Amino acid sequence: MDKDNKVYLDNAATAPIAPNVISVIENYYKDCKVNVHRGMYNSAQLVTDQFELVRSKMAKFINAPEPENIVFTSGATDSLNMVAFGFATKLLNPGDHILTTVLEHHSNFVCWQQVANQTGASLDIVHLDNNGYLDQSELSKLLKNHPKIVAISMMSNVLGTVQPIKSISKTVHDAGGYIVVDAAQAIPHLPVDVQDLDVDFLAFSGHKLYGPTGIGVLYGKLDLLTQMNPVRFGGEMIDNVTETETTFQPAPIKFEAGTPNIAGVLGLGAAIDYLSKQDFDNLISKERRLVCYLFSELEKIPNAKLYGPKEAYAHTSVISFNIANYHPHDVATILDNYGVEVRAGHHCAMPLMQELHTESVVRVSLSFLNTEEDIDQLIFGLKKVADILS
Numbered sequence: 001m002d003k004d005n006k007v008y009l010d011n012a013a014t015a016p017i018a019p020n021v022i023s024v025i026e027n028y029y030k031d032c033k034v035n036v037h038r039g040m041y042n043s044a045q046l047v048t049d050q051f052e053l054v055r056s057k058m059a060k061f062i063n064a065p066e067p068e069n070i071v072f073t074s075g076a077t078d079s080l081n082m083v084a085f086g087f088a089t090k091l092l093n094p095g096d097h098i099l100t101t102v103l104e105h106h107s108n109f110v111c112w113q114q115v116a117n118q119t120g121a122s123l124d125i126v127h128l129d130n131n132g133y134l135d136q137s138e139l140s141k142l143l144k145n146h147p148k149i150v151a152i153s154m155m156s157n158v159l160g161t162v163q164p165i166k167s168i169s170k171t172v173h174d175a176g177g178y179i180v181v182d183a184a185q186a187i188p189h190l191p192v193d194v195q196d197l198d199v200d201f202l203a204f205s206g207h208k209l210y211g212p213t214g215i216g217v218l219y220g221k222l223d224l225l226t227q228m229n230p231v232r233f234g235g236e237m238i239d240n241v242t243e244t245e246t247t248f249q250p251a252p253i254k255f256e257a258g259t260p261n262i263a264g265v266l267g268l269g270a271a272i273d274y275l276s277k278q279d280f281d282n283l284i285s286k287e288r289r290l291v292c293y294l295f296s297e298l299e300k301i302p303n304a305k306l307y308g309p310k311e312a313y314a315h316t317s318v319i320s321f322n323i324a325n326y327h328p329h330d331v332a333t334i335l336d337n338y339g340v341e342v343r344a345g346h347h348c349a350m351p352l353m354q355e356l357h358t359e360s361v362v363r364v365s366l367s368f369l370n371t372e373e374d375i376d377q378l379i380f381g382l383k384k385v386a387d388i389l390s
Contacts, residue, residue: 005339005377006339006341007339007340007341007370007374007377007378008341008370009340009341009342009364009365009366009370009374009378010341010342010343010363010365011188011208011317011365011366011367011369011370012157012185012208012317012318012343012347012363012365013343013365014207014208014213015188015207015208015209015210015367016210016367016369017210017211017212017271018210018211018270018271018274018275019274020270020273020274021210021211021212021267021270021271021274022267023270024266024267024269024270025212025263025264025266025267028047028262028263028266029263032046032047034047035047035259035262036048036051036260036262037051037236037253038236047262050266050269051260051262051265051266052067053269054265054266054268054269054272055067055070055072055252057269057272057273057276058070058217058268058269058272061272061275061276062187062192062193062194062202062219063192063193063194063195063196064194064195064219065195065222066222068222068225068250068251068252069194069219069220069221069222069225069252070217070218070219070252071217071218071219071220071225071251071252071255071256072215072216072217072252072256072260072261072265073203073215073216073217073218073255074214074215074216074261075205075206075207075213075214075215075216076107076182076183076184076203076204076205076216077107077205077216078216078218079201079203079204079216079217079218080107080108080111080151080180080182080203081107081111081231082218082228082231082255083180083201083203083218083220083228084111084112084114084115084151085111085115085231086228086229086230086231086255087178087201087224087227087228087229088112088115088119088148088149089115089118089119090227090228090229091148091149091178092115092116092119092120092121092148092149093119093120093121094119094120094121095120095121095122096119096120096121096122096147096148097121097122097124097142097145097146097147097148098112098115098116098121098122098123098124098147098148098149098150098151099124099125099126099142099143099145099147099149099150099151099152100112100123100124100125100126100150100151100152101125101126101127101134101139101152101153101163102125102126102127102128102351102352102355103128103134103153103156103158103159103161103163103349103352104151104152104153104182104349104351104352105153105157105182105184105185105347105348105349106348106349106350107182107184107348108151108152108153108180108182108203109351112149112151115149121148122145124142124145124147125351126138126139126142127355128355131309131310132159132161132307132308132309132310132314133161133308133309133314134161134163139168140171143168143171143172143175146175146176146177147172147175147177148176148177148178149177149178149180150168150172150177150178150179150180151179151180151182152165152168152179152180152181152182153181153182153183153184153185153186154181154182154183154185154186154190154192155183155185155186155189155190155316155318156185156308156318156349156352157184157185157318157347157348157349158307158308158318158320158347158349158352158361158363159307159308159309159314159315159318159320159352160185160291160308160314160315160316160317160318160319160365161308161309161314161315161316162186162190162314162316165179165181165197165199166196166197166198169197169198169199170198173198178200178201178224179199179200179201180199180200180201180202180203181197181199181201181202181203182203182204183202183203183204184203184204184205184208185208185318186204186316187204187208187209188208188209188210188367189284189287189316189317190284190316191280191284194219199219200220200221200224201218201219201220201221201224202218202219202220203216203217203218203219204216204217205217206264206267206268206271209268209271209272209275210271210274210275211264211267211268211270211271211272212263212264212267212268212271213264214261214264215261215264215265215267215268218255220251222251225251225252225255226250226251228251228255230248230254230255230257232255232257232258233246233257234257234258235257235258235259236249236253236256236257236258236259237249237253237254237255237256237257237258283368284368286368287316287317287366287367287368288313288316290317290366290370290371290372290375291312291313291315291316291317291318291319291366292312292313293372293375294312294319294364294366294375294378295312295315295319296312297375297376297379298319298321298379298382300379301323301379301382301383302324302386303323303324303386304321304322304323304382305321305322305323306319306320306321307320307321307322307356307358307361308320317365317366317367318363318364318365318366319363319364320347320361320362320363320364321361321362321364322358322361322362323362323382323385323386324386326385326386326389327360328344328345328360328361328362329344329345329360330385330389331344331362331382331385332344332362334381334384334385334388334389335378335381335382335385337381338377338380338381338384339377339381340374340377340378340381342362342363342364342378343362343363343365344360344361344362344363345360345361346359346360346361347360347361347363364378
């Protein structure tokens with residue numbers, strides 16, 4: 001096995017960059033580095049048009065009704081915090097309920113803890129069932145509390161399990177609540193149709209979608225974006241300012257204070273162009289074949305403990321495990337010596353680690369760019385772990 005052949009299996013942390021993304025960013029900085037939405041000169045208008053075209057491309061990519069449903073942010077974390085502190089704090093009162101799950105990344109957990117503390121609302125948490133899935137009976141029971149906010153990930157960044165967002169959304173809306181979806185993990189691996197899912201808000205990051213870092217998206221229904229307050233204030237997002245009062249632009253511009261990450265937006269547009277040319281169904285099928293192969297090979301490793309459901313198909317691109325009593329960091333270090341890059345730790349999901357009765361796990365996360373040979377190299381490295389650590 002060639003140790004010099006680097007195998008990247010940490011796609012859940014960030015995905016490789018798509019073709020043409022770097023050249024688009026380089027061309028912006030080299031040939032036409034101007035600001036958007038401000039200058040009256042030709043190059044400023046050209047870049048503004050390119051910037052807004054990406055908003056339209058993104059709306060089409062997730063089937064948003066209008067480009068105005070798309071807010072550019074610095075990432076999924078920024079997007080979720082905007083909803084938490086610009087929308088939910090206006091809505092919630094003492095005694096109200098926020099519902100989330102033990103599966104959440106800290107980005108979709110800690111902000112709701114803070115909102116609950118600020119507003120006096122209760123934070124209800126759905127746990128796992130005995131089979132490693134989100135406990136649907138507990139979810140149904142807690143939904144009967146008529147939560148005003150349900151904040152839930154579409155796909156777990158640790159277990160790879162996918163939640164039934166469409167059915168949850170209907171139940172939430174029937175009870176008069178709002179659903180906020182963290183799609184950071186799901187967006188590269190699953191079709192996301194915000195109108196079919198009927199979500200109120202949906203957040204994700206560009207760097208997990210084969211785009212650059214530092215750029216993200218918040219989708220929101222337009223009437224809710226109209227109600228939502230901006231959480232940052234400054235240039236361009238204003239309509240009128242006097243010594244005593246400020247009014248704001250309509251959404252989405254009112255949420256994009258200051259000079260935006262123009263290069264990041266243009267780079268994200270190039271990533272969307274790349275993905276839009278792919279046969280997404282084929283990419284999903286390839287990832288499913290890979291995860292089934294990975295699951296079956298991991299089961300053959302002595303003393304390997306796989307977390308979550310026992311069915312391979314339940315782990316969409318992500319599988320987490322430990323081996324015997326070896327520390328995950330040691331396992332990951334050994335794998336790196338054999339040319340395999342994985343993540344080890346709590347994966348910004350400490351409540352889930354507590355639920356799994358462990359402090360940390362080794363995580364393998366795949367993309368359609370991976371191959372069975374990559375998995376073979378991983379397994380080769382794992383077979384060396386016991387020899388080295390014992």
